[in-house]
Amino acid sequence: MPTPSRASQQITQRKQDHIDAMLQDAQIERNQSEFSALRLMHRGLPECDIKQIHTATQFLNKPIAFPFLIASMTGGAAQNLGQINRHLAEAAEACQVPMAVGSQRAMMLDSAAKQTFALRQYAPTVPLIANLGAVQLNYGFGVDEAKRAIETLEADALYLHLNPLQEIIQPEGDTNFLGLADKIHQLSQQIDVPIILKEVGAGLAPQDIELGLQAGIQHFDLAGRGGTSWSRIEAHRADNPLGFTFQDWGLTTLEALKLSQPYQKNAFFIASGGIRNGIDMIKAVIMGGRLCGVAAPLLKPALSSTEQVVDCIEQFKQEFTTAQFLLGIQNMDDLHLNNALFIPNM
Numbered sequence: 092m093p094t095p096s097r098a099s100q101q102i103t104q105r106k107q108d109h110i111d112a113m114l115q116d117a118q119i120e121r122n123q124s125e126f127s128a129l130r131l132m133h134r135g136l137p138e139c140d141i142k143q144i145h146t147a148t149q150f151l152n153k154p155i156a157f158p159f160l161i162a163s164m165t166g167g168a169a170q171n172l173g174q175i176n177r178h179l180a181e182a183a184e185a186c187q188v189p190m191a192v193g194s195q196r197a198m199m200l201d202s203a204a205k206q207t208f209a210l211r212q213y214a215p216t217v218p219l220i221a222n223l224g225a226v227q228l229n230y231g232f233g234v235d236e237a238k239r240a241i242e243t244l245e246a247d248a249l250y251l252h253l254n255p256l257q258e259i260i261q262p263e264g265d266t267n268f269l270g271l272a273d274k275i276h277q278l279s280q281q282i283d284v285p286i287i288l289k290e291v292g293a294g295l296a297p298q299d300i301e302l303g304l305q306a307g308i309q310h311f312d313l314a315g316r317g318g319t320s321w322s323r324i325e326a327h328r329a330d331n332p333l334g335f336t337f338q339d340w341g342l343t344t345l346e347a348l349k350l351s352q353p354y355q356k357n358a359f360f361i362a363s364g365g366i367r368n369g370i371d372m373i374k375a376v377i378m379g380g381r382l383c384g385v386a387a388p389l390l391k392p393a394l395s396s397t398e399q400v401v402d403c404i405e406q407f408k409q410e411f412t413t414a415q416f417l418l419g420i421q422n423m424d425d426l427h428l429n430n431a432l433f434i435p436n437m
């Protein structure tokens with residue numbers, strides 16, 4: 092058994108390895124989101140003024156500027172990981188968008204890692220989301236760890252990420268996913284903020300949503316395939332060919348969105364995985380995503396500065412607003428499940 096500090100060092104090293112892999116292998120980005128196959132109904136007479144396009148919405152009872160979410164990435168006992176989180180948090184506040192952090196498991200073992208998740212000081216007004224791996228509920232984590240994760244971030248919600256494919260490829264992966272729905276249900280009754288169930292790039296199936304709903308969960312981040320491939324990232328770390336074989340496994344974000352539509356009345360869906368510009372975003376919103384999570388495109392800007400993250404988010408916003416204007420939709424709420432905005436197959 093590693094000592095606590097060894098275990099924490101391992102987790103921090105893993106977070107660094109993930110970033111290095113992403114910077115070194117361009118094919119971790121799969122470019123297979125299939126958003127481009129959906130065609131939008133351009134309007135030549137949009138009957139609206141771009142200055143009055145209303146993109147604002149609410150998330151976790153807080154106003155946000157447009158339906159964008161800085162998706163979970165990192166945190167851990169290393170200076171660059173802390174810097175990334177600070178840049179992301181400052182940009183979240185500047186742009187008035189929510190932000191989620193990467194897994195907080197490292198901070199349970201090392202107080203140095205905890206600092207990198209103390210982000211409320213940089214983002215006082217926007218929704219912040221804490222994050223733990225759901226599978227850790229089968230490996231000793233419970234309500235205490237969840238409360239510590241939430242308190243450190245002063246979070247508005249807790250992500251429990253579901254990553255069975257990633258754990259299988261990881262040499263040190265935790266692969267017992269038995270009985271988790273029950274434990275998620277118990278946990279949800281003992282904490283004060285909503286739990287959001289999230290995949291990490293292979294998508295949630297309708298059966299997962301049903302299990303989640305039965306466990307009292309109302310928020311889901313579909314995190315489909317098409318963008319960052321975690322299987323491929325872990326294949327590099329583990330030198331495990333299985334990770335390359337499974338690099339395109341899973342439901343695309345579009346497939347997951349389509350399959351989530353029967354549950355739209357009972358749940359709040361976040362679309363993420365392969366969302367690369369404001370046009371992808373608007374398609375995901377029309378398909379039922381109330382928010383769009385973006386991870387990989389923010390990594391390089393976050394390694395650099397807060398301003399670069401702000402520029403990247405503002406570009407998404409400009410693209411989203413332009414697309415909304417060209418569809419002739421003044422209010423963001425009128426995008427939701429509005430299938431008439433797609434060109435039907437001829």
Ligand SMILES: Cc1cc2nc3c(=O)[nH]c(=O)nc-3n(C[C@H](O)[C@H](O)[C@H](O)COP(=O)(O)O)c2cc1C
Pocket residue numbers: 109110113162163164165192193194222250252289290291292314317318319363364365366384385386387388390
């Ligand atoms: C560098 C990096 C680190 C990530 N770390 C986590 C994590 O710790 N926990 C988590 O739930 N998701 C994590 N993710 C997954 C993302 O939140 C997201 O679900 C996935 O990357 C798909 O989005 P994308 O295609 O926009 O990158 C990470 C993504 C990146 C790029």
